[in-house]
Structures are given as structure tokens and as C-alpha cells.
Amino acid sequence: MTGAATLSPAVPKPAHVPDAAVYDFDMFADPAYVADPHKRVMDLVQNAPRVFWTPRNGGHWMLMSHAAIFNAARDIEAFSSEIVPQSQIKAMVARLPPGTPHIPQPLPINIDPPDHTKYRAPLNRVFSPKAINALKNDIRALANQLLDRVADKGRCEFMTEVAEPLPVQVFLKMLGLPLERQEEYRAIVKDHLSDPDPDPKNVMKKLLHITAIMRDTMLERRENPRDDIISLLWKTEIDGKPTTMDDMENYGVVLFIAGLDTVMNGIGHGVRHLAMDLPLQDQLRQNPQLVAEATEEILRRYTFTVPPRVVGKDMEFEGLQMKKGERAMLFLPAADLDPKEYANSESVDLKRENKVHIAFNAGPHRCLGSHLARVELQIVYEQVLARLPQFRLDPEHPPTFHCGHIIGVDSLHLTWNS
């Protein structure tokens, strides 16, 4: 949250990390980063080492260059997604007294192949381009409905009015969760993602909270299936075995967290850019067919997720010694601004030769919701340009942000002539 202005204490540097590879950056609370995130990312791209170790938040590696991240994301033995190793989770679960509720795990995010593949398979189809394209009309109608509510007012706080309700309502509907509880769900996700405490006990408590509020709907759909993802997951098999309540809770936490706090921030960054780039607004209003290209280029320019990894073995990587168990962040926002990969990386340029970004990460953990996210982003840009006249940032209320594994937009005040 924006209030998190205090830096976490710096921990001593391990002996194998050379001085030249140390750079002090708090990915949750660095003041310049929280004030204007991608400006600070650009500063890091220009001034920080391409791979560095920061003493903040317990001490961890930061992978910055496109090449380093591309290679790391595709090498699951070197960079594991099992932040808490499966063996440790099993040992913890075995020590719990009988009758303790199932501890949900965010699968398939926090598990490596081959098990990753088994848990991901049932989800791929529901999030495939074909399945998502079928939702386009509904998403557009919802976007128009939200925009029409504010069009006459000449101003709005865009996050609350559009960026947040749109993807949240689409997702709750897809999943089959009651729309009336939208605010309650959002509050839980916000709390979950803004708390940097990596203590497994604290994480488990938060995950149990999420499954508790989904349980009724899940049990109900097992008996009375409908046309939604929860019903569909009950009917699939995981590695040849019928889905269990434990599996459902695992899927529940991952879909819940990923579905309710990602796209809204992408929308926030993109609409903020449009509000600052009036020539681009004009160009896209005159040529709406360019919005698809613009969506990709804006994703590259404002990549906003930072997936965590754990070093899987003692190794040398990019000339540095890394030890098994150390944490490493795939700092995707920097990869997509790497000048070695993209000339004049800071400019949003629809004519750019190479717009192929890794905003959805590379490798087997490629964002499952990427097709949904792209459709939502594109439709919001199309409709905001169609329904609102030229809009700008409200100079009285500059946008505010929060940082962490997601670079989020907290508020985005826009004005226009109504």
C-alpha cells in the first residue's frame, strides 16, 4: 500500500556475493519506485547491475536483463517456483493435528514441472484463446455500462469506476462466485498481496481465509453444476483421478489471487499512459484497428509483475555464484525496458520492429490468464477511446501506486470536457 514508506531492514551480504553485485533496492517500499514505478524501473535499467543482490526484504537476487530473465524463466532446475519446497510443506502438514483443515497451495503457480503440467492441464482449456474470445461481447457490454456511468461527469477516479470492477466482475462470473460479495473478495486479495511477510504460517493463514469464503459455492456446484469454471473443474480429472475438494481449494486460491488483482493494474497503467499521451489517443481514435498493436506495446512499456523464484542448486549464473535456497526475483518490468532488446525502450512506439515482450513471463509458467488479460485490456482501450473525449490526468490528484510482486495503481484521477 502507499503507506508502506519504511524500508525493510538491510541484512548482511553473504560472503559469496561480490560488492559490485550489491544494489540497495526495496521492491516493496523504495520511495522513488512507489512514487512513479516505471520511471524508477527505467532508472534501475540504466544504473543498476543487470543481475544484483539487494539486502532488503531478507536479502534476495534481482534479475534485470531480458536475457537473464528469459533464460532463468525457462530453466526450472536453476530457478524453482517452489518458494516453500514441497518436501517442507509435506513435513509441515504431517505435523498438524488430525482434523486440521486442508492447507491450500496456489497450484500450479508454486510447483515445478512435471507436477505443474498435471495441475495446469485442466485450466488451459478454460483460459484458451478460443474460450476467451467467446466472452468478448459480454466484456464489451460491461465496459460500456461502466463508462456510460461516468461519461457525463467530466471526471472520475478510473480505478474504482472501471479498472477494478470490470475484470473482477468478469472473473467472478467465469468462476461462478456471487457478484454481491465482490468487495469482500477484493479486500481479502488486497490484504494478501500487500503483506510482504513471507513467513509460511502467516501465508497459510491468509490462504485458509480465501478458501473459507469460496467453500459454500464450491460444495454447491459439486451437487448442482452450472456453466462456470468451478463446475467444470469438478468434472475434470487431474492426472487421471477425479478432482477432490483439496484440489478445488488449491485452484481456488490461485485463480482468486491471480484473477482479482492483475488485469486491473494493467488497465490502470495503460489508461494512465493514454491520459499522458494525447497524440496516441488521437491516433487510436482515428485508427481503432491499431489498438491491438498498442495494447502489446503498452504491455511492454508498463510490464507490472515480478514473479519470485528460488535458486534450485548451487551454481554460477551470469558470472555470479548463487546458492541453493536463495530467493531471486524475475523483474519483468526491467526485462521489457532493456535497451539491448528494445531500442529507445522508454518510448511507446507502434512502429517498433520488435514488440515481442515477456510481460506474461516466459517458460512453462507463462501467465495462464494472458489471453483473458489481452482481451480485457484491448476492449477497455477501445471503449474508453470511443466513449470518452480526449482525457487527461487530473493535475490536482496525481496517480498513486503500490509496489511488490505486482506494481499496482491505487488511484487514477482523469478529467475531460463533458
Add this chain to the structure above:
Amino acid sequence: MKLRIDKAKCVGNARCAAVSEELFPLDEDGYIAVEQIDVPAGKEGLARRGARACPERIIIIEDEGQ
């Protein structure tokens, strides 16, 4: 023109199909369905763009053709 696809490394970005669904067929899960593509005459530009669009860089132009 011929394209070779390292199908096992496909992670389902579907960016090739966003360039041309006909040239780059996907399976039901949205992953590439083929390992090799014989590009029909006249579609070379589209094939090149589709190959370049792959974030995983697994679509390789094997034979530039005529």
C-alpha cells in the same frame, strides 16, 4: 518456405495464431498443434511475422524457399 516448431517448448502464448490462425493451428488448449509448416506460396511474409511473434522463439525458419 518451411517452418520448424519446437513443439515441446510451446507454452501457449498463441501469438503466432494472432498473426494467422490458418498458418499456425492451435490445439484445444491453445498450444501449437503442429511441428512443421509448409508455407503456401504468397504467405511467406505472414509466416515470418508469425515466427517473429513467438516470445519463446521456438518457430524456426528452416528453408526460406524461393
